[in-house]
Amino acid sequence: MREVPRAPLCFAVMAGLLMLVGFGQSWSLALSIFNLCLISAVMALGLNMQWGYAGLFNVGVMGFAALGGVAAVLVSAPPVAEAWRVAWSDLLAAALALLASVAAIVAARRGIPPGGLRMAVTAFLLLVGYGAVRVFFDPAVEAIEAVDPAKTGFLGGLGLPVILAWPIGGAVAAGAAWLIAKVALGLRADYLAIATLGIAEIVLAILKNEDWLTRGVKNVTGLDRPTPYEVDLRDSAGFQDFAAGFGLDAGEASTIVVKLCYTGLFLAVLVLILVLAQKALHSPWGRMMRAVRDNEVAAEAMGKDVTRRHLEIFVIGAAVIGMAGAMLTTLDGQFTPGSYQPLRFTFLVWVMVIVGGSGNNWGAVLGGFFVWFVWIEAEPVGAWAMDVATAMLGEGSSLREHLLAGAPYMRVCVMGLILLLVLRFSPRGLIPDAVHRRAGH
Amino acid sequence: MSLLRGEGMTGGYGGADILRKCTIAVEAGEIAVIVGPNGAGKSTAMKAIFGMVGLREGRVVLDGKDITGLSPQDRVREGMAFVPQTGNVFAGMTVEENLEMGAYLRTDDFSGTMEQVFELFPILKDKRRQAAGELSGGQRQQVAVGRALMTRPRALMLDEPTAGVSPIVMDDLFDRIVEIGRAGVAVLMVEQNAAQALSIADRGYVLVTGENRYSDTGEALLANAEVRRSFLGG
Amino acid sequence: MEDILNAVVLLSNFVVVPALAYGSQLALGALGVTLIYGILRFANFAHGDLMAFGTMFVVMATWWMQGAGLSIDPLPTALLALPFGIAAAVAVSLLTDRAVYRFYRRNKSPAMIFVIVSIGVMFLMNGVVRMVIGPDDRSFGDGARFLIKVKEFREATGLSEGLALKLSQGLTIAVTVAVVVALFRFLQKSRTGKAMRAYSDNEDLALLSGVSPDRVVLFAWAIAGTLATIAGTLYGLDKSFKPFTYFQLLLPIFAAAIVGGIGHPVGAVVGGYIVAFSEVTVTYAYRKFLIYVAPESWRPEGLVQLLSTEYKFAVSFVILVVVLLVRPTGIFRGKVI
Numbered sequence A: 001m002r003e004v005p006r007a008p009l010c011f012a013v014m015a016g017l018l019m020l021v022g023f024g025q026s027w028s029l030a031l032s033i034f035n036l037c038l039i040s041a042v043m044a045l046g047l048n049m050q051w052g053y054a055g056l057f058n059v060g061v062m063g064f065a066a067l068g069g070v071a072a073v074l075v076s077a078p079p080v081a082e083a084w085r086v087a088w089s090d091l092l093a094a095a096l097a098l099l100a101s102v103a104a105i106v107a108a109r110r111g112i113p114p115g116g117l118r119m120a121v122t123a124f125l126l127l128v129g130y131g132a133v134r135v136f137f138d139p140a141v142e143a144i145e146a147v148d149p150a151k152t153g154f155l156g157g158l159g160l161p162v163i164l165a166w167p168i169g170g171a172v173a174a175g176a177a178w179l180i181a182k183v184a185l186g187l188r189a190d191y192l193a194i195a196t197l198g199i200a201e202i203v204l205a206i207l208k209n210e211d212w213l214t215r216g217v218k219n220v221t222g223l224d225r226p227t228p229y230e231v232d233l234r235d236s237a238g239f240q241d242f243a244a245g246f247g248l249d250a251g252e253a254s255t256i257v258v259k260l261c262y263t264g265l266f267l268a269v270l271v272l273i274l275v276l277a278q279k280a281l282h283s284p285w286g287r288m289m290r291a292v293r294d295n296e297v298a299a300e301a302m303g304k305d306v307t308r309r310h311l312e313i314f315v316i317g318a319a320v321i322g323m324a325g326a327m328l329t330t331l332d333g334q335f336t337p338g339s340y341q342p343l344r345f346t347f348l349v350w351v352m353v354i355v356g357g358s359g360n361n362w363g364a365v366l367g368g369f370f371v372w373f374v375w376i377e378a379e380p381v382g383a384w385a386m387d388v389a390t391a392m393l394g395e396g397s398s399l400r401e402h403l404l405a406g407a408p409y410m411r412v413c414v415m416g417l418i419l420l421l422v423l424r425f426s427p428r429g430l431i432p433d434a435v436h437r438r439a440g441h
Numbered sequence B: 001m002s003l004l005r006g007e008g009m010t011g012g013y014g015g016a017d018i019l020r021k022c023t024i025a026v027e028a029g030e031i032a033v034i035v036g037p038n039g040a041g042k043s044t045a046m047k048a049i050f051g052m053v054g055l056r057e058g059r060v061v062l063d064g065k066d067i068t069g070l071s072p073q074d075r076v077r078e079g080m081a082f083v084p085q086t087g088n089v090f091a092g093m094t095v096e097e098n099l100e101m102g103a104y105l106r107t108d109d110f111s112g113t114m115e116q117v118f119e120l121f122p123i124l125k126d127k128r129r130q131a132a133g134e135l136s137g138g139q140r141q142q143v144a145v146g147r148a149l150m151t152r153p154r155a156l157m158l159d160e161p162t163a164g165v166s167p168i169v170m171d172d173l174f175d176r177i178v179e180i181g182r183a184g185v186a187v188l189m190v191e192q193n194a195a196q197a198l199s200i201a202d203r204g205y206v207l208v209t210g211e212n213r214y215s216d217t218g219e220a221l222l223a224n225a226e227v228r229r230s231f232l233g234g
Numbered sequence C: 001m002e003d004i005l006n007a008v009v010l011l012s013n014f015v016v017v018p019a020l021a022y023g024s025q026l027a028l029g030a031l032g033v034t035l036i037y038g039i040l041r042f043a044n045f046a047h048g049d050l051m052a053f054g055t056m057f058v059v060m061a062t063w064w065m066q067g068a069g070l071s072i073d074p075l076p077t078a079l080l081a082l083p084f085g086i087a088a089a090v091a092v093s094l095l096t097d098r099a100v101y102r103f104y105r106r107n108k109s110p111a112m113i114f115v116i117v118s119i120g121v122m123f124l125m126n127g128v129v130r131m132v133i134g135p136d137d138r139s140f141g142d143g144a145r146f147l148i149k150v151k152e153f154r155e156a157t158g159l160s161e162g163l164a165l166k167l168s169q170g171l172t173i174a175v176t177v178a179v180v181v182a183l184f185r186f187l188q189k190s191r192t193g194k195a196m197r198a199y200s201d202n203e204d205l206a207l208l209s210g211v212s213p214d215r216v217v218l219f220a221w222a223i224a225g226t227l228a229t230i231a232g233t234l235y236g237l238d239k240s241f242k243p244f245t246y247f248q249l250l251l252p253i254f255a256a257a258i259v260g261g262i263g264h265p266v267g268a269v270v271g272g273y274i275v276a277f278s279e280v281t282v283t284y285a286y287r288k289f290l291i292y293v294a295p296e297s298w299r300p301e302g303l304v305q306l307l308s309t310e311y312k313f314a315v316s317f318v319i320l321v322v323v324l325l326v327r328p329t330g331i332f333r334g335k336v337i
């Protein structure tokens, strides 16, 4: 009942806040924030499916987002022909060695009955297979990374339009999630949390260190864009007239138009996912999912395959997160593995879901908007507040300087505070899920 | 005037009332036994007397003092002890440590009491360094009862102390309980082995759906044809 | 023969000693996590940041003492500053319990709510640490560098390989032994320690025996804060103090606690060393070792490193997964709720 009046009100307040930024700071900034709000909302929707629908504690959001990001590179970067030329034979051999070892392990596990012998043989084959792959793979990596390291030094991508990377990023993340789910689902909730925390760290380590694939910490910049470039717009006569019609200069208008293009694309994705998510939630499948979540034991007793349901939702949620990750890298126009921080990419998304209202799709969207907005705006506000608070210390004060330098981290505290306050005083979030009371007491 | 008395107890776990105007009492040096079908509310009545289940109506009186508002810990201080039906030992701790935990609230020297418990249950002395979780079911029940005795309670409450115990050990355990009662302790227990329990009971209560169905001396209940037919299996 | 000795010294220098020191640090961290799990029954995601928080105070007190000319040379000043850090970490732990966790404990909230709450606490501590001391590497070690120097070892033994034992490593191992012995004596022998074990074993029965939950919880936080600060300080002296590294330690620490059997103190210690030794042995390059022990013709060309050090998290993770699949209760049969 409470849901009806509350949600529109919350969204209206959110719109008001963004307008405030538009009028107070600049419209370009307001649009930048809005675009990231949209991506955050998609990410929060993905996590909400896992936690809110199914109660799966995924603390590896960062890993799935980064996988989506790398997909953007692998889809859109131009292939590096030279790297392929020098390394293809070794890569092929390494791939064959990998296939052969996997086949050998599978065959051995089929042939030998469970027990110590089987484990020993598996371990032995794993070691030998790993060695064999490395024999071919290491020289290939060396050769690839030697190809013009300042500019490429990696295999490059497929050279396709970057927008294709969004669904592909989702698929990559979903594939990884499937593998993880096979191992880790069915564990207790907090073990799943720790396992996913580990996965995210491993994914990041791979993206940072496998230079042949991602250029590692050398970053991949200048990715393809799904929108026109500002320079092209500025230089076109038609656009200059168009901008003049609004009384804007072409430079300013071009940045806004480009941002609006992104807004349109992101909004389309968000609406699509939201509609599908709502439909799914109210379908028999969604009802079953909620039944499983609210009482696993009873659902199992009724013959519902709980692990199977969990696997489905884990994979779907990861796909949505991966897609958001690809969108984010597209917006940035570059892939920088060093920028993935668990606080920003995992735990912040958690705050979004909890603050919004776990289990409720609209809540997740609102949480994504609100939390991202606070995250961004808390920085200047924090700096300003610190400035005012320490003004009496005088200009040259070293304490004042120290405090001012620390001010950017105030927003981290603010996030913690918001999370704790919401959990305490409104545990079901800003827009509570009408049907369930998971976070309640 | 009974030593321990739950009067007109009505209440439950927050939902529907499990207990309805249920009254249970036991005198010092006596054994009172509660019997009844599964789910009758026997354990709930015990927990209510021990302050682990909230009462909507009724009161609990110990030695003339109203203790309805006291927490379980405070009831331990007042001289009550409880052996719950499940999870009644610290499985990961040794037998000796279990007994020490029983005496947790005592600040005086309790080695004498521990010796008495070992006299009562000699097997525990041999196993004093073994983890309680590694004992047999019967031995574990002895640890549980021993732990409760460590505070030298005036009123001892036992919820199915003989559950999962072989008949021989069960006889022995009943003998020990009688001994405890003779020493002046008020013993209130719930028993599944109704006939045997009533035979050692000074007072018996038959509980059905949270209400007193019959209350009488143990002997009289055993003699009552209707009680025999419905609750004692003939 | 000399080759074999050289190989042993080589392994001791690059595997055994570093793994012992790292394992001690993990063991202390895992003890804190396991204690909180045993008493409050949730996986505390804020533990890494609690370590950073306590260590931060040690670092600042060390700087202050260095400035004031206080020193216990050749031992690091940080040892003298440790009580300040411990006091701060214990105070903040008790404060968060009072202001945050107690509410959920009284409401008997599910464990996952506690975990999410601990994420909120993690954010807060994370922000405070970065605001106060900043996100960068801070060094605060002083005093002697080495207990045993490579050169001295070589001269004394006549071997071509040397063994170095940094003071920080020796200190780590010694302090860990002392702390673990003290903690175990406390848990085994003292009234409060027994009450804590009883509470962790069977909460309801502990309450029936008159154990006060507030007191047990208070001790749990106080001990966790103490252990976190000691672990963090030793880690910082051995490597360096950087807040983010402490957050990342969460994974190997959880792995250690789970391998040993979560809620089980002995398990946490054993788990710490298992994780550390696995990490170090898997990421060590065996080339030189093989040159000593393998026949001439077998001389390896590459580094013979199974996994590059950047992937050390993968080791914790694999250990974690194997344990969860093979023996979810851990080696010492901890709590599985």
Ligand SMILES: Nc1ncnc2c1ncn2[C@@H]1O[C@H](COP(=O)(O)OP(=O)(O)OP(=O)(O)O)[C@@H](O)[C@H]1O
Binding pocket: B013, B018, B036, B037, B038, B039, B040, B041, B042, B043, B044, B045, B085
């Ligand atoms: N913790 C609880 N929360 C809610 N309901 C409970 C709880 N414990 C018991 N009940 C309900 O209270 C009723 C009485 O249970 P109680 O345990 O008192 O029965 P009992 O007479 O001891 O049975 P038994 O002989 O099987 O031990 C049952 O219907 C049970 O479902």
Ligand SMILES: [Mg+2]
Binding pocket: B042, B043, B044, B085, B159
């Ligand atoms: Mg019962």
